[in-house]
Structure formats: structure tokens, C-alpha cells
Amino acid sequence: MPPRAAFPRAAAAAVGDARLRANLRHATHTIRAKRAAAVAELPDWELLRAAGAAIKDRTLRHLDHYLPRLEEAVTAAGGRVHWAADAAEANRIVVDLVRATGETEVVKVKSMATQEIGLNAALAREGITAYETDLAELIVQLGDDLPSHILVPAIHRNRGEIRDIFARRMGDWGRPAPEGLGDTPAELAEAARLHLREKFLTAKVGVSGANFMVAETGTMVVVESEGNGRMCLTLPETLISVVGVEKVVPTWRDLEVFLQLLPRSSTAERMNPYTSTWTGTTDGDGPHVFHLVLLDNGRTDALADTVGRQALRCIRCSACLNVCPVYERAGGHAYGSAYPGPIGAILTPQLRGTGTPLDASLPYASSLCGACYEVCPVAIDIPEVLVHLRERVVQGGQVTLRGTRTVIKPARGHAAERAALRAAAWAFDHPGVLRAGQRLAARTLRLHPRRLPGPGRAWSDSRALPEVPAESFRDWWLRTRGERDSHEQP
Amino acid sequence: MRVALFVTCVNDTLYPRTGRAVVTLLERLGVEVDFPAAQSCCGQPQYNTGYRHQAEPLVRRYAAAFRGYDYVVTPSGSCAAMVRDNYPRIGARAAAEGRGRELTEAAESAVPKTYELTEFLVDVLRVTDVGAYFPHTVTYHPTCHGLRLLGLRDRPRRLLAAVRGLKLVELPGAEECCGFGGTFAVKNAAVSAAMGADKARHIAATGAETVCTVDNSCRLHIGGTLARRGSPVRPVHLAEILASTEGDIW
Numbered sequence: 001m002p003p004r005a006a007f008p009r010a011a012a013a014a015v016g017d018a019r020l021r022a023n024l025r026h027a028t029h030t031i032r033a034k035r036a037a038a039v040a041e042l043p044d045w046e047l048l049r050a051a052g053a054a055i056k057d058r059t060l061r062h063l064d065h066y067l068p069r070l071e072e073a074v075t076a077a078g079g080r081v082h083w084a085a086d087a088a089e090a091n092r093i094v095v096d097l098v099r100a101t102g103e104t105e106v107v108k109v110k111s112m113a114t115q116e117i118g119l120n121a122a123l124a125r126e127g128i129t130a131y132e133t134d135l136a137e138l139i140v141q142l143g144d145d146l147p148s149h150i151l152v153p154a155i156h157r158n159r160g161e162i163r164d165i166f167a168r169r170m171g172d173w174g175r176p177a178p179e180g181l182g183d184t185p186a187e188l189a190e191a192a193r194l195h196l197r198e199k200f201l202t203a204k205v206g207v208s209g210a211n212f213m214v215a216e217t218g219t220m221v222v223v224e225s226e227g228n229g230r231m232c233l234t235l236p237e238t239l240i241s242v243v244g245v246e247k248v249v250p251t252w253r254d255l256e257v258f259l260q261l262l263p264r265s266s267t268a269e270r271m272n273p274y275t276s277t278w279t280g281t282t283d284g285d286g287p288h289v290f291h292l293v294l295l296d297n298g299r300t301d302a303l304a305d306t307v308g309r310q311a312l313r314c315i316r317c318s319a320c321l322n323v324c325p326v327y328e329r330a331g332g333h334a335y336g337s338a339y340p341g342p343i344g345a346i347l348t349p350q351l352r353g354t355g356t357p358l359d360a361s362l363p364y365a366s367s368l369c370g371a372c373y374e375v376c377p378v379a380i381d382i383p384e385v386l387v388h389l390r391e392r393v394v395q396g397g398q399v400t401l402r403g404t405r406t407v408i409k410p411a412r413g414h415a416a417e418r419a420a421l422r423a424a425a426w427a428f429d430h431p432g433v434l435r436a437g438q439r440l441a442a443r444t445l446r447l448h449p450r451r452l453p454g455p456g457r458a459w460s461d462s463r464a465l466p467e468v469p470a471e472s473f474r475d476w477w478l479r480t481r482g483e484r485d486s487h488e489q490p
Numbered sequence: 491m492r493v494a495l496f497v498t499c500v501n502d503t504l505y506p507r508t509g510r511a512v513v514t515l516l517e518r519l520g521v522e523v524d525f526p527a528a529q530s531c532c533g534q535p536q537y538n539t540g541y542r543h544q545a546e547p548l549v550r551r552y553a554a555a556f557r558g559y560d561y562v563v564t565p566s567g568s569c570a571a572m573v574r575d576n577y578p579r580i581g582a583r584a585a586a587e588g589r590g591r592e593l594t595e596a597a598e599s600a601v602p603k604t605y606e607l608t609e610f611l612v613d614v615l616r617v618t619d620v621g622a623y624f625p626h627t628v629t630y631h632p633t634c635h636g637l638r639l640l641g642l643r644d645r646p647r648r649l650l651a652a653v654r655g656l657k658l659v660e661l662p663g664a665e666e667c668c669g670f671g672g673t674f675a676v677k678n679a680a681v682s683a684a685m686g687a688d689k690a691r692h693i694a695a696t697g698a699e700t701v702c703t704v705d706n707s708c709r710l711h712i713g714g715t716l717a718r719r720g721s722p723v724r725p726v727h728l729a730e731i732l733a734s735t736e737g738d739i740w
Contacts, residue, residue, distance in 0.1 A: 458680075462718060464718045
């Protein structure tokens, strides 16, 4: 990952990119309206949502029970389980597994976990090429770009841009784009289909994530729209699935709830076109070898935080991105993580810590409007966690890092703000002082600048300041009805 | 019925007219209003920026200032939401940090009697026609905390619909945040300004002369954006419309 600017700077650059803003606005508003309609069809949506949250919470509290059960079931079904504490360990496990097959190419199912750990780059360093087969991931890969959305990684690109990327780069990765490629969805999809088919039919190793893992049977579940995932899951000889530990659900019965919540929230479909489930290995059908890499990478640390842990309920539907006014304008790259948008703003600082300027700025990448919480299918109170993480950034305090309780210091660069808010709190707790300040402001009205200096400049550049009235409400009350209630405390 | 006005620090300092409008309105409806001078800020700027401990004295102050009242009425959706949503959290966290139950009790005493103005009118006084007259075209921006944290739903619109002379026009993208967000407006100024610009564009598209909110902090942002763009649209707090009668000139 390249070094990244803190969110406000990266977002300011995105705001100035008219094409990016138009692409994002169009895409998020379209899916937003569709999702609302799909959700409105279900009379019991709020109950489903509560059930989803409850199942996830309970499972997370008992991961120490369900993960060993999952391992037993996967092993009994002929698979092998590997435990990865962090990204480096997970990448090393996958590299070794691929190497053991003697192959130098793998086909990939779209997976947030492998984006999170930077698996493609780790494989490339060892001479192994990973081919993304999801249409949007393919666009991102061919464009030497980074994903900018959880569900639609190339949401920041429009059709014209995609056509240009296909025409220019497909040949470098395999079958070139057809001559005279147009920019209709059908033409673009056909070009991708022809390009990818060669990969599906020749690849001996597939790499995937999973949306869910069922502990009772050791079953992996992938929910997708294009069918490329099913090709990767069934055609190769070896299948390696990298999955976050929080993706486990106890039983198939629990799965039923999430298979209703996920498609409606993500693609606004009643049911997604392809739901693939696989359990270990079976003679004569599908991969001969199955490996499951269970990824921690900060998840159990997040679990130790009683407020922040609700982020681990996330089923990666991306409804919060599509409804977020900040994401819509800042774009996904400003978040500097595989997880952009509101969920990224609470997940990333928990998985990576708040040690870098970027990660410390993410909890502030929100106006706390609450639209994300409203649409979340597992009722993650994102604003609550944002404020909780802001407290961690400015005050430091106890956190769990790599399984150990430790005390972190406040992030740097908040001294002036802390002093200002402390002073404000003190003045507010002494109404006499507050009144004196109000009167001073009213008396010095002529001296007030129309543009503010320092941090306030950002405000007055685009917004006029209100005029301070000649008399505060407090003074008006005292002047007109002071006799009724004037017991002012010092 | 003992009713206290929680005017809020923003209204006290920058929009005293809104506070005066609430007093006028409630008195016209037969309610006796008190203004306990010991009140101050709800602590939202501190809490939402991450300074929870700095918000604690303000929770105590709020509870003490309004002790003994049946109802606390405030013309601010976000300050009402701060009290109702976050005071219990602040109290619970203090208790979890082993600092006794005093703050928890202060927080809990404040929650059930705190009402945003439109809730008080519609739910407690059970009125929607408050006898107001406002002969202008108005569009309504439902502020985020009123909309999502308090769940005000159609209460403000019902009150507006009963105002004589008022023509209510729908705001496109009404439920999208205006971009204020407290310190967000300064910390992420570019995104905040872009959100404000879109809100201003939507407001202009309605052709309304007036944009109405139930939160003057959003009004501060929307009004500042409209003014900087040279828009003639006037931002007004709902209370000022509801307090207005035939004799008032706007």
C-alpha cells in the first residue's frame, strides 16, 4: 500500500474531481433507491435485522466455541484449516500452499479479506500471478487501480473509462479485447467473458473468500452475481479460501436470515443469482484439495472492545457506502483501505489501530447523520462507534493490541482542539463567563472579520458567518422577565 | 405543568429570536414557560468530537438546571437527541469506569422529560394548528438528528401544513445531510462545503422563499452557504414560523 494522506486531504482532492463525483453520485443514488424498494417489500425487515444482529453478537461472544467446531467439521469433510494471526502470516500460508502445487497462476473470486491483506501483491512478489475474475475487480486490476467500493470496486469508473481500460490493457493479461470495442454493457461484459473464460479453463488453483462459514457442517458460502465465483470454486484442482474469523455462523438455520438480509441490502435483489456452498472435498466433483485460512488480523482485538465489536457483525453489503453523503463525495480511495465508507471508518482503525494520521482521521470522516445506521442490515450503530473511536484518538486509553491490554497515548495534532473544547466546556459550565463573552461579542460587532483566520478559514471560505445579535436570549429574558427566574449560578 | 425552555447555546448566542419565538408560541398556547438561568450547553460539541469527559460537567449541569420541571422543551433536534441518546451512554460509561451512580442518575433524570419542540406540541399539547400565519412559500429540511435519532417523522410537516397562508413545497433529497455535523464542518471542510452546495442547489430548485429547519446549527450551515452564493432564500427556524401571526412582518 502506498503512503496515504489523512482523510480530509484525500477527500478534498476527490471533491474537486468532477468526473469522479458524477460517477459516484449516479451509481450510489441508483442503488440507494433500489435498495429502499427491495427492503420495503419485506414486512418483517426490522425483525430480520434484529435477528441478524443477535445471531452475529451471540456467535462473536462464543467464537472460542464455534471456531473449533468449524475446524473439526472442515477437517472431517476432507479440508485443512490454517490459522493466521495477521496479514503477513496469512499471505505466507497462501504463498506456500500455491507453491506446493507447482503452479504460478491462480484465479480469484472477489474477496474483501484478500484485499485487506494485500494477497495479490504478496503472490506477485513470489512470482505467482493472481487473476481477478469479478468484472469490477478485473477493471480495477487491468487499470493498475485500487478498489473504491466494497461491492462495486470500480464504482468510480464510468463505461467510457472501462472501455478504454479493456482496449488498452486486456492483451497484457491474456486474451485482448475485441477490435472496435464499444462501451455498451453487453459489449463490455462479452469482452470480459471471453477474456476470463481462458483463465477459468486453465487454472489449477482457485483462491476465494467466503461470505459465511457454517460451523455445524464446515460449509463455506459465497454469494455473488456473475457466476465467475462458481467457476473458480468448482473448476480448479486446489481451492484456498481466506476468511475472517467473524464470518462463522453456527448453523444452516442461521444462514437463512443472512441470505435474506444480504442481497436486498447490497444489490437490491430479492435473491442474488449465484449462491455457492462447498464442504471439504468430494471425489469426482470440484477441487481435490481444500484449504481454509482463518484470518484474525486485528479481529479479536476489536472483539475485546465492547462498543467497537459491533463492527464485526458486518456482512459487507455496502448499503452504508451507498447512502453515505461523505462517501458519495470523497470516493472510496480517500479511506485508504480495502474497507471504505462508514463501515471502513470504524473497521479500519480497529483492525489497524489509530497510529497513522490516516487511521486517526477516519473516525472523523462522518457528519454523524446516521443514514448508515438506518440502512445497516445488522444494525451496527456506526455513529456510536465513530464517536467511541474519536475518544480513543483524542484521549488515548486502554485498548487490546495483538491480544494484550495496553494503554495508548492520544494521537498527535489535537492539542489546540483539546484546549478549545476544554475551554468551551469550562465556559459553558460557568454561565456568567458565557454571558460576558456573549456581551463582548455583541459589543465588538463592528470588529468581526467576514473571513476567519486559522482553522476557521475553512468555514468562511464557502459559508458566510452569521452576525452576532445585539442581545443574547439570556439577556433578553433577564431584561423582560428577569424577576420570575433570575437565580443565576456563578 | 411546569415547563422549562432549554434554549441551547447556539440559539442563546446566535439565534435569540428562535428562543423568543418558542416563548411567544408556548405562552399563546397557554403554557407557562420558565428559563432556568443555570442552563448551558448540552455538551454535544465535546462528546461528538471525542471529549466525553469534558461533556460530563454539562450533563450534571443540565440535570441540576432542570430538576423539578415536568417538561424541558428545546427548539433543537440535535440537542434533544444528545440528551436522549447520549446522556445514558455517558452515565453508563462513568459507572463502568467506577465513578459511582451519581452521573448515571443525573443522565437518567434528564432523558424522559426532554422534548424537542414539535414533539412537545404534537405529542404533549396535542395541537397541530397553533394559530400561526405566514404567507410565504416554504420548503422543509428535516435535520438528521430530528429525522433519525428522534424520529420526528411528519410532526414538523403537519405543523407547517396547518399554518395559514403558508405554501409548503417538497425539497428534493430532503433526507440528505446538509453537511454541518459540528466539528465535521471544520475538520472535513471540503466535503462539508460540497454537501452544503448540493443542499443549497436543491433548495434553490424548489423556488421557495424560505427554508425551514428544526435545528439552528443546520440553519447556520445552510444559511451561510446560501448567503455566500448570493441566494435570496431565507433560512428560518420552524418556531419562528409557528410564532408568527398576522401582525408580524417578514
